[in-house]
Amino acid sequence: MYQAVADFVQDLFGTHDAIPLHAPVFNGNERRYVGDVIDSTFVSSVGTYVDRFECDVAKYTGARRAVATVNGTAALHVALRLAGVDHDDLVITQPLTFVATCNAIAYCGAEPVFVDVDLDTMGLSPIAMEEWLNDNARLDGDGICRTRADGRRIRACLPMHTFGHPVHLDEMVDVCRRWRLVLVEDAAESLGSLYKNRHTGTIGELGTLSFNGNKIITTGGGGMILSDDILGTRAKHLTTTAKTPHAYEYVHDEVGYNYRLPNLNAALGCAQLESLESFVQTKRDLARRYAEFFKDQRLRFFFEPKDCRSNYWLNAVFCEDRRDRDNLLENTNKQGVMTRPIWALMNHLPAFRHCLKGNLKNAEWLEDRVVNLPSSVPRSSEVLR
Numbered sequence: 001m002y003q004a005v006a007d008f009v010q011d012l013f014g015t016h017d018a019i020p021l022h023a024p025v026f027n028g029n030e031r032r033y034v035g036d037v038i039d040s041t042f043v044s045s046v047g048t049y050v051d052r053f054e055c056d057v058a059k060y061t062g063a064r065r066a067v068a069t070v071n072g073t074a075a076l077h078v079a080l081r082l083a084g085v086d087h088d089d090l091v092i093t094q095p096l097t098f099v100a101t102c103n104a105i106a107y108c109g110a111e112p113v114f115v116d117v118d119l120d121t122m123g124l125s126p127i128a129m130e131e132w133l134n135d136n137a138r139l140d141g142d143g144i145c146r147t148r149a150d151g152r153r154i155r156a157c158l159p160m161h162t163f164g165h166p167v168h169l170d171e172m173v174d175v176c177r178r179w180r181l182v183l184v185e186d187a188a189e190s191l192g193s194l195y196k197n198r199h200t201g202t203i204g205e206l207g208t209l210s211f212n213g214n215k216i217i218t219t220g221g222g223g224m225i226l227s228d229d230i231l232g233t234r235a236k237h238l239t240t241t242a243k244t245p246h247a248y249e250y251v252h253d254e255v256g257y258n259y260r261l262p263n264l265n266a267a268l269g270c271a272q273l274e275s276l277e278s279f280v281q282t283k284r285d286l287a288r289r290y291a292e293f294f295k296d297q298r299l300r301f302f303f304e305p306k307d308c309r310s311n312y313w314l315n316a317v318f319c320e321d322r323r324d325r326d327n328l329l330e331n332t333n334k335q336g337v338m339t340r341p342i343w344a345l346m347n348h349l350p351a352f353r354h355c356l357k358g359n360l361k362n363a364e365w366l367e368d369r370v371v372n373l374p375s376s377v378p379r380s381s382e383v384l385r
Contacts (some may be wrong), residue, residue, distance in 0.1 A: 003331065004297075005331075005373075006335035009332070009337045010337065012290075012374075014378070017336065018336040019336060019337050019376075021214070021339070021372060021373075021374055021375065022214045022374070022376050023214075024217075024218045024272075025275075025279070025376070025379060028272070028274050028275050029271040029274060030267075030271040033267035034264060036267060037049060037263050037264050037267045038264075043263055043264045044262050047263025049266040050068055050260075050262075050263050050266040052266070052270055053068055053267075053270050053273070054066045054067060056273050058226075060199075061199040061202055062198065062199050063201070063202045063226035064227065064229050064232065065227050065233070066224050066225070067232055067235040068222065068224055068266060069259045069261055070259050070260065070261055070262075071212065071221050071222060071223045072223035075208035075209065075223035075225045076100060076104035076158075076186060077259075078235055078257065079206040079207070079208050079225050079227075080104055080107075080108050080156065080158070081108060082206055082225075082227070082235060083155065083182040083205065084156070084182060085108045085110050086108060088111075088152060089108070089109075089111075089153050089155040090110060090111055090112075090152055090153065090154045090356070091112055091155060091158050092112075092113045092115055092157045092181070093115070093157070093158040094114065094115065094117050094159060094160060094162075094346075094363065095114040095115075095346045095347045095357065095363045096117050096123075096162065096343065096367065097160040097346060098160070099343070101160050102346050102351075106351070112346065113355065113356045113358075114346060114347045114355060114360060115128050116128035116359060116360050117363050118168065119365070119366070120305050121161075121162065121305050122162035122163065122165060122366060123159050123161055123165065123166070123167035124158075124167050124172070125362070126168050126172040126175045128358060129175050133145070136149070137154055137179065139180060145181055154179070154181065156181055157172065157175070157181045157182070159183075161185070161190035161200050163189055163302075163314040164190045164312055164314070165302075165308065166193055166194070166195040166200050166305060166308045169196075169200075169204075176204075183204030183205055184204055184207070185200060185201045185204040186207075186208055187201030187208060187226075188210035188212075188223075190311060191209050191311065192276055192280040193308065193310050194308060194309040195308050196308070205227070205231070206231060207225075207226040208224065209224040211224070211272075215313070216276065216280070216313055217269065217275070217276050217279065218268070218272060219269035220268060222269060223261075225239075237256065238259075240256065240259075279311075282378065283311060283375065283377060284309075284310075286312065286315070286375065287310075287315055290315050290317075299317040300318040301317055302316040302370075312375065315373045315374075316370050316371065316372050317370070317373065319368075319369045322369070325368060325371055337374060339373055341367075341370065341371060342366060342371075343367075344367065345363055345367050
């Protein structure tokens, strides 16, 4: 079985050379736009491509405002600050995520609360979240959500759309409304993904994107905050060192962050964004081919949730158990086909072992079984035919 998987992936990508998990594709105006920036000498954080990239992303996602940052973690950090997350607060999130989700919480001096995921999304479960809140939280006289045990404030909810698959957002919005929590979407992996025809990252009060080199489009390194006009203006101020406008004076009215995306990177992003819809469709075709292959196999392919359009950033299969998972990983990687396990649960990491958590049976089940398959946009559409 494991050899058959390696053979199929090699045929799918048309090569017996090493096949990465996810590599960028530059087949548009990337060199032209980056050359424009170099010629202009405005290669740092001031330049027309930063403004253009922010406007283009806002238009594509339907967000009222988009603010570019140096990476996705910086975007998360500022989004949580804008959500009011402060020292000693708690933020409900999922244990099955990339560490940046929890690191951003820690940057605010806050701590994550780990709640289980749904098996059909691999993302934060609104049902598990409601159960944990019913058992462990209360609304005080001012309508603030606090833990029953010690009165710590639970300020926000931070779901991550795992591998580009949206969580159950309608239900999550309802839970957040009842418990007075700010919903911040970690949409780092889900650019191009839709939940009931609305783009991920635009349904909560705030959302964030990542343009790291392994994402569906890349700026080399970069991120974006999605918000309304008021929060967007505040985000822009905080991410540009809290500098007040002036022709020549340097005045900073609060502690800010040097989280600005350079113009050079934004130029790359503008060119990549022009190809995004074709990338999404090609990756969905790739997922279809994987699904066809695995439908008669022991390994089970993971499909997008109901009423969603996933970008299938990383394709995934469920193995029978951890031993089966490890055998698949070992055999495919020996053949030069890069496969990877899902992340270790955040509550297993030294920095977050002490954090509050609920029953994590689904997350633990997935940790033992999920393997990601090569998911790059093939350089030739002929490969998928």
